Amino acid sequence: MVELSVVDLALAASLVLLLALLSMRLQYSISRQLLIAAVRTAVQLTLIGLVLKVIFESASLGWVTLLSAAMLLVAGREVMARQERRFKGWWGYAVGTFSMFLSSFAVTVFALIVILGEDPWYTPQYAIPLLGMLLGNTMSGIAIAMDRLTHAAWEQRHIIEARLMLGERWDEAIADYRRQAIRSGLIPIINAMAAAGIVSLPGMMTGQILAGAPPVEAVKYQILIMFLIAAGTGLGTLAAVTIGSKHLFDERQRLCLDRLRHP
Amino acid sequence: MSKAPPLLEIKQLRRLMVGPVTLEVDVGDCLCISGPSGSGKSLLLRSIADLDPHEGSLWLNGQPATDILPQVWRLQVGMLPPESAWWLPRVRDHFRNGVPVPLEQIGLQEAMLDQPVIRLSSGEKQRLALMRLLSNRPRVLLLDEPTANLDPENTQRVEIVITEYRRAHKAAVIWVSHDTAQIERIANRHYEIRNGELLSQAIAGQQWLS
Numbered sequence: 001m002v003e004l005s006v007v008d009l010a011l012a013a014s015l016v017l018l019l020a021l022l023s024m025r026l027q028y029s030i031s032r033q034l035l036i037a038a039v040r041t042a043v044q045l046t047l048i049g050l051v052l053k054v055i056f057e058s059a060s061l062g063w064v065t066l067l068s069a070a071m072l073l074v075a076g077r078e079v080m081a082r083q084e085r086r087f088k089g090w091w092g093y094a095v096g097t098f099s100m101f102l103s104s105f106a107v108t109v110f111a112l113i114v115i116l117g118e119d120p121w122y123t124p125q126y127a128i129p130l131l132g133m134l135l136g137n138t139m140s141g142i143a144i145a146m147d148r149l150t151h152a153a154w155e156q157r158h159i160i161e162a163r164l165m166l167g168e169r170w171d172e173a174i175a176d177y178r179r180q181a182i183r184s185g186l187i188p189i190i191n192a193m194a195a196a197g198i199v200s201l202p203g204m205m206t207g208q209i210l211a212g213a214p215p216v217e218a219v220k221y222q223i224l225i226m227f228l229i230a231a232g233t234g235l236g237t238l239a240a241v242t243i244g245s246k247h248l249f250d251e252r253q254r255l256c257l258d259r260l261r262h263p
Numbered sequence: 264m265s266k267a268p269p270l271l272e273i274k275q276l277r278r279l280m281v282g283p284v285t286l287e288v289d290v291g292d293c294l295c296i297s298g299p300s301g302s303g304k305s306l307l308l309r310s311i312a313d314l315d316p317h318e319g320s321l322w323l324n325g326q327p328a329t330d331i332l333p334q335v336w337r338l339q340v341g342m343l344p345p346e347s348a349w350w351l352p353r354v355r356d357h358f359r360n361g362v363p364v365p366l367e368q369i370g371l372q373e374a375m376l377d378q379p380v381i382r383l384s385s386g387e388k389q390r391l392a393l394m395r396l397l398s399n400r401p402r403v404l405l406l407d408e409p410t411a412n413l414d415p416e417n418t419q420r421v422e423i424v425i426t427e428y429r430r431a432h433k434a435a436v437i438w439v440s441h442d443t444a445q446i447e448r449i450a451n452r453h454y455e456i457r458n459g460e461l462l463s464q465a466i467a468g469q470q471w472l473s
Contacts, residue, residue, distance in 0.1 A: 162348035165312060167338030167399055176350065253333040254314055 103236030145185030268325030341401030347392030
């Protein structure tokens with residue numbers, strides 16, 4: 001593996017800087033966001049590199065749990081921030097976070113114990129990257145699906161209420177929008193699986209190959225990851241949309257849009 | 264012998280600036296509500312259909328609404344909103360129980376059922392939405408300006424269909440209308456909503472009844 005020096009990274013950073021200058025010249029007013037994001041990447045990844053170093057060396061369940069919890073909480077905040085009309089109050093945070101916990105953790109633990117079978121099962125070298133990849137993808141799926149669901153409830157409130165007026169149950173009245181929300185949450189991973197290897201070489205596999213792993217081994221891991229991500233995203237999205245759509249109605253099956261925040 | 268309970272009973276209903284409203288509606292009643300826009304007529308109907316949270320209680324045939332599943336309540340206390348909503352491509356797809364009366368009676372043609380909803384005018388949609396509501400056979404009709412987009416001839420047709428439905432199915436109607444001539448034609452009770460409260464009004468031409 002070619003070791004990267006600080007100069008190598010600085011060269012890559014200069015490309016981002018160039019892009020920022022270009023967009024400033026063209027007045028696309030995205031340079032600020034771009035630079036902040038680039039700095040965040042550098043700082044966050046450096047920090048997590050150090051944290052991982054310590055955790056890999058200690059290999060204790062306590063540290064792994066703590067880091068997992070921290071990752072979950074940050075991902076939960078991200079899901080909340082990406083929804084324009086999220087639920088007011090703690091619900092806005094809880095729906096996404098709980099659904100991610102349910103799906104990502106279950107799938108990760110399943111993969112660690114049943115598929116990989118390392119000893120101990122929480123070996124951080126496997127547990128943390130797996131959970132990270134699952135959380136990252138589940139997070140996007142849930143955020144897209146919930147944004148879609150709450151948007152539809154707001155935009156199509158006349159239809160939903162018209163259906164209630166005609167004696168439909170809440171789950172019948174919102175069924176179409178529920179289906180659309182779940183669909184849109186799953187489309188990114190479905191597209192990624194369909195295009196994998198043809199249009200794009202997935203990042204994890206590319207990383208392993210760059211690090212010198214035999215391509216066939218890298219591919220096997222990539223397939224495993226893709227399936228885990230699909231399962232995790234699917235379960236998480238399903239859970240979030242089910243819980244979220246139920247919370248759009250009260251105990252008398254009235255559409256409660258006052259539970260949504262105005263953007 | 265105790266008197267049979269009224270078909271619909273509203274006790275101390277309150278919702279935002281509406282109320283307290285207490286009202287008994289009997290089989291065969293056609294009760295008109297008028298009042299300036301923004302006075303809460305629609306809010307009142309929505310609360311009776313149990314679409315909004317409210318204080319007070321609602322009763323159907325002596326049974327409290329809280330003992331009736333919400334979807335069953337709304338089947339029996341059916342509301343027609345001022346703007347109709349459609350969610351399937353063709354008109355016919357919305358009629359799971361068939362069409363209750365021949366469409367010619369309300370000035371429409373049977374062939375309309377196979378048209379895409381987007382081709383219909385607002386007046387056609389409003390009449391079809393009424394048909395869709397009647398196909399559920401509700402006991403109480405909550406009509407929010409059901410003839411607002413109609414010409415005089417079709418307005419009269421709709422009035423006749425609703426009156427016949429009310430008689431045939433022993434139903435009651437609560438009808439929001441601004442048109443005093445219409446109120447004279449259809450109502451046996453008239454209320455005006457003022458500061459959220461219902462004030463009983465005489466119906467011109469019907470004073471001799473009292």
